[in-house]
Amino acid sequence: MSSPASRPSTDWQQAHLWPIRVYYEDTDAGGVVFYANYLKFMERARTEWLRTLKINQQHLSLTQGVMFVVSQLDMQYKLPARLDDALSVETVVTQVGRASMTFAQRVMRHTATLALGDIRVGCVDICSFKPTALPADVRTQVSLLTKR
Secondary structure (H helix, E strand, O other): OOOOOOOOOOOHHHOEEEEEEOOHHHEOOOOEEOHHHHHHHHHHHHHHHHHHOOOOHHHHHHHHOEEEEEEEEEEEEOOOOEOOOEEEEEEEEEEEOOOEEEEEEEEEEOOEEEEEEEEEEEEEEOOOOOEOOOOHHHHHHHHHHHOO
């Protein structure tokens, strides 16, 4: 996986946008967003992106016995976010494999990029945690979106 700084340019015009506000609980003793919370912001944005595709992760788990897990990530932090900042998380699918999807995500404050991430999410069997193929309906929905 190429690092966020060195990857080919991402077409952010097709990105799913998810707004978030920085709360006190998101900050560290220095008053800035604790680095691990950017991962939480990105996780929530990916979940909301799936919801826009009418993909419910709990339903997939119960009916098809699969779930998504982060298998690899590469993060770059550029600028701090602070209490009460209005941010947006932008999400773009950059690759769809047999059993995984790779996302480019960035956290923005207005036009400033605060954090960049490449996150690979694998589809696994809920009992064995072994990789398994993406469900056909998920693959179809994601493939339609990535071809726009």
